[in-house]
Amino acid sequence: MSASILEKIREVRHQISLFEKLYTRPAGSVMLLAVSKTRPYKSIIDAVECGQRAFGENYAQEALEKILALTDYDLEWHFIGPIQSNKTKTLAENFDWVHSIDRSKIARRLSEQRPSHLPPLKILIQVNLDAETSKAGVALSDLEKLANEVKGLNNIELAGLMAIPIPGKGVESQRASFHLLAQARDKLLKQGFESCQHLSMGMSSDYEAAIAEGSTIVRIGTDIFGPRN
Numbered sequence: 001m002s003a004s005i006l007e008k009i010r011e012v013r014h015q016i017s018l019f020e021k022l023y024t025r026p027a028g029s030v031m032l033l034a035v036s037k038t039r040p041y042k043s044i045i046d047a048v049e050c051g052q053r054a055f056g057e058n059y060a061q062e063a064l065e066k067i068l069a070l071t072d073y074d075l076e077w078h079f080i081g082p083i084q085s086n087k088t089k090t091l092a093e094n095f096d097w098v099h100s101i102d103r104s105k106i107a108r109r110l111s112e113q114r115p116s117h118l119p120p121l122k123i124l125i126q127v128n129l130d131a132e133t134s135k136a137g138v139a140l141s142d143l144e145k146l147a148n149e150v151k152g153l154n155n156i157e158l159a160g161l162m163a164i165p166i167p168g169k170g171v172e173s174q175r176a177s178f179h180l181l182a183q184a185r186d187k188l189l190k191q192g193f194e195s196c197q198h199l200s201m202g203m204s205s206d207y208e209a210a211i212a213e214g215s216t217i218v219r220i221g222t223d224i225f226g227p228r229n
């Protein structure tokens with residue numbers, strides 16, 4: 001096994017539990033999603049051997065090949081990349097979670113294409129917190145509308161919100177962005193979207209701030225597998 005992946009994954013887990021303590025979050029309330037996009041099978045298997053089960057992928061075709069090659073392991077697959085509508089069937093049939101929902105058409109297709117023998121697909125709505133940029137995600141002002149459109153769909157469950165804020169400098173400015181997402185989630189919970197519990201926020205460079213603001217899923221690539229090419 002690659003010593004470096006073992007060491008890095010231990011270090012990330014250690015940091016997560018320190019941040020849980022530091023910011024008075026319950027122990028174990030933050031899930032580690034290992035972002036394995038562009039990484040070879042070998043690296044994923046190394047991570048599995050360190051007890052990692054949940055993996056995040058950005059490209060449907062690359063992910064499908066990995067999922068099919070790794071069926072011997074009991075893994076949980078999260079799709080976190082931009083979604084093309086001709087890829088929804090692949091996602092509906094092979095993933096457990098999709099974090100990057102930003103339009104109702106995609107949600108409808110995922111619900112229609114989710115096989116009936118599988119549990120509902122857990123979806124997160126991606127919110128664009130930096131409205132002036134052309135990034136993916138719905139504007140905060142359109143979030144409630146999309147949440148309502150998703151609500152009636154049978155084979156998917158609104159499990160929370162996701163965001164990729166512009167990287168802020170320093171924990172305090174990073175916290176300000178993540179705080180907006182946490183507030184939006186709290187508002188949806190108050191409005192009766194009971195299943196909307198999760199906050200998928202925090203990457204290698206900003207997961208301390210995300211955990212401080214209530215993240216329940218941190219998406220970590222570089223700090224586990226090293227720099228991407």
Ligand SMILES: *Cc1c(COP(=O)(O)O)cnc(C)c1O
Nearest residue numbers: 035080203204205219220221222
């Ligand atoms: C690549 C990626 C990550 C992981 O980023 P790192 O900085 O390598 O930890 C997390 N989330 C999304 C949506 C990504 O595309």
